[in-house]
Amino acid sequence: MKITKAVITAAGRKQRTLPLxxxxxxxxxxxxxxxxxxxxxxxxxxEEIGVVVHPGDETAYAAVAGDHAGRLHFVYQETPLGxxxxxxxxxxxxxxxxxxxxxxxxxxxxRGETGCARQLVEMAEAEASAVSAVHATRESLLPYYGAIxxxxxxxxxxxxxxxxxxxxxxxxxxEQRLIVPGLRAGHYLCFFGMHVLTPAxxxxxxxxxxxxxxxxxxxxxxxxxxxxxxxQYLALEIQDWRYDVGVKYGLLTAQLALALSGQDRDEVxxxxxxxxxxxxxxxxx
Numbered sequence: 001m002k003i004t005k006a007v008i009t010a011a012g013r014k015q016r017t018l019p020l021x022x023x024x025x026x027x028x029x030x031x032x033x034x035x036x037x038x039x040x041x042x043x044x045x046x047e048e049i050g051v052v053v054h055p056g057d058e059t060a061y062a063a064v065a066g067d068h069a070g071r072l073h074f075v076y077q078e079t080p081l082g083x084x085x086x087x088x089x090x091x092x093x094x095x096x097x098x099x100x101x102x103x104x105x106x107x108x109x110x111r112g113e114t115g116c117a118r119q120l121v122e123m124a125e126a127e128a129s130a131v132s133a134v135h136a137t138r139e140s141l142l143p144y145y146g147a148i149x150x151x152x153x154x155x156x157x158x159x160x161x162x163x164x165x166x167x168x169x170x171x172x173x174x175e176q177r178l179i180v181p182g183l184r185a186g187h188y189l190c191f192f193g194m195h196v197l198t199p200a201x202x203x204x205x206x207x208x209x210x211x212x213x214x215x216x217x218x219x220x221x222x223x224x225x226x227x228x229x230x231x232q233y234l235a236l237e238i239q240d241w242r243y244d245v246g247v248k249y250g251l252l253t254a255q256l257a258l259a260l261s262g263q264d265r266d267e268v269x270x271x272x273x274x275x276x277x278x279x280x281x282x283x284x285x
Contacts, residue, residue, distance in 0.1 A: 001098055001124065001125050001128040001129075002098075002125060003044070003045065003046065003098055003099065003100050003121045003124060003125060003196060004045070004046060004047045004048065004097065005046060005047070005048050005049070005050065005093070005094055005097055005099040005100070006041040006044075006046040006048070006049045006050070006099060006100040006101065006102065007049075007050045007051075007052065007075075007087065007090040007093070007094065007099055007100070007101045007102075008034075008037055008038070008041070008049060008050070008051045008052065008101075008102050008103070008104050009052045009083065009086040009087060009090075009101070009102075009103055009104055010034070010051055010052060010053055010057075010061070010104030010105075011052050011053050011054045011057075011076075011077040011080065011086050011089075012080065012083070012086070012105075013080060014246060015104055015105050015246060016053075016054055016057055018033055018104065018105045018245050018246055019032060019033045019034035019037070019061065019064070019104045019105070020032060020033070020034065020060055020061070020064050021033050021245065021251055022064075023036065023107075023251070023254065023255050023258060024255065024258065024259060024262075024264075025039075025258055025262065026109075026258050026259075026261055026262030026263065027262065027263060028262060028263050028264050031066070032064035032065070032066075033104070033105075033107065033245060034051075034061060034064055034065055034104065035064060035065055035066055035068065036107055036258075037102055037104065037106075037107070038065060038068045038071070038072070039068070040102065040108055040115055040116065040117045041100060041102060041117055042068070042071070043115045043117065043118055044100060044115060044117035044118040044120070044121040045118070045121060046100055046117075046121075047071070048071060048073060048093075049068075049071050049072050049073065050072075050073045050074075050075050050090045050093035050094070051072050051073070051074055051075065051104075052075045052076075052077050052086045052087070052089050052090055053074055053075070053076065053077070054076070054077060054078075054080075055076045055078055058074040061074070062074075073093055075089050075090045075092070075093050076089065077089045079214075079216075080216065081209065081212070081214075081216035081217070081218055082212075082216050082217045082218035082219055083218070083219055083220050084205050084208060084209075084218035084219050084220040084221075084222065084223050085205070085209055085216065085218040087101060087197075087201070087205065087220055088202060088205040088206065088209060088218070091202045094199065094202075095199070096199050097199065098124070098130070098196060098197065098198050098199070099196070099197060100117060100120070100121055100194065100195075100196050101194065101195045101196070101197055102117065102193065102194045103193045103194075105244060105245050105246040105250075106193035106194075106242050106243065106244055106245070107242070107243045107245060107254045107257075107258070108192075108193070108194070108240060108241070108242050108243075109240060109241045109242075109243070109257050109258060109261050110240040111239060111240050116133065116192070116194065116238055116240050116242075117194055119133075119236065119238065120133045120194055120195075120196055120236055120238070121196060123159070123196075123234070123236045124196035127232075127234060129198075129231075129232045129233065129234050130195070130196060130197050130198045130200075130201070130227060130231065130232070130233045130234070131195070131196045131233075131234045131235065131236050132148070132162070132191060132192075132194075132195040132196075132224065132233075132234075132235050132236070133191070133192035133193070133194045133195065133235075133236055133238045134147075134148055134160075134189040134190060134191060134192055134235045134236065134237055134238065135189070135190060135191075135192045135237065135238055135242065136183060136184070136187045136188070136189060136190075136237065137187060137188055137189070137190035138186060138187055139171050139174065139186045139187070139188065141190065142168065142169055142170070142171060142174055142188065142190070143168050144168070144190075144244070144247070145168065145190035145191050146165060146166065146167045146168065146190065146191045146219075146220070146221040146224075147165070147166055147169055147174060147178050147188045147189060147190045147191070148160070148162050148163075148164065148165050148178065148180075148189050148190075148191075148235050149162075149163055149164035149165075149166075149177055149178035149179065149180060149189075150162045150163045150164065150180060150189075150235060151163065151180070151181060152180070152181065152182055153234070158236060158237040158239075159234055159235070159236055159237070160180065160189065160234065160235040160236075160237070161232070161233075161234060161235075162224070162228045162233045162234060162235050163228060164177050164178060164225065164228070165221050165222075165224045165225035165228065166178060166221065166225070167219045167221035167222065169188075174188050189235060189237065191221075192238050192242050193242050193244075195224075197227075198227075198231065200227060200230065200231060201223055201224075201227055204223045204226045204227060204230075205218065205220075205223050208222060208223055208226075241257060243257055256268075
């Protein structure tokens with residue numbers, strides 16, 4: 001199993017402008033959110049990248065992709081029928097190949113030299129299986145993520161066999177259906193924003209799209225729950241960080257995370273301390 005293609009979804013109503021935003025990456029260079037995500041995929045060994053966009057957005061996206069624009073293939077989601085439908089739109093680009101999937105409104109910061117997507121791809125290739133990256137997440141954040149339930153693979157501390165997937169579960173649902181043995185109390189394995197998927201996901205999504213018709217709302221989580229019933233589907237617990245740039249202060253938080261883990265860390269820390277000191281002086285007055 002070799003992963004050479006990636007799909008980035010960026011056609012959602014509230015998502016379309018986020019990949020165009022500009023940040024300073026860990027290397028100190030100014031890049032778009034899209035450019036940072038594309039580089040995450042390329043470091044994982046991907047050669048071609050399909051970007052699912054709303055028709056007409058491709059020119060702006062190509063412009064902010066910089067030197068990587070030539071690697072991008074734009075796929076159109078003409079009718080917004082849900083996240084799962086956006087992934088389904090990439091079927092013609094993916095063909096019969098397994099593929100890496102990343103969302104266009106998340107940025108990832110790894111603790112070490114190996115990127116988050118690279119860790120996921122290496123595991124998927126080794127196991128010849130669909131694998132989703134997950135992160136131990138506290139209960140209060142369940143409204144923002146899909147979550148999985150399952151059991152740890154024997155002899156592996158960070159790999160789970162997925163049995164259940166629920167999109168944005170309530171705390172009660174999570175407690176009843178998503179308990180994972182060995183995970184600390186009050187935490188659940190929530191999606192990290194990247195997956196390696198097999199082409200089987202498209203057949204499942206096709207069924208869900210036909211069942212829901214024009215009402216839309218097709219979720220990837222529901223399709224992944226179905227996938228777990230038909231083939232081996234694993235979850236890799238990632239110890240790194242993901243940042244949703246679409247939430248309040250999301251871009252600011254992501255920028256701080258990139259800066260504090262990059263080459264300009266000391267300079268950024270110094271400026272933050274200066275700001276805090278000035279605020280402290282104003283509060284004393």
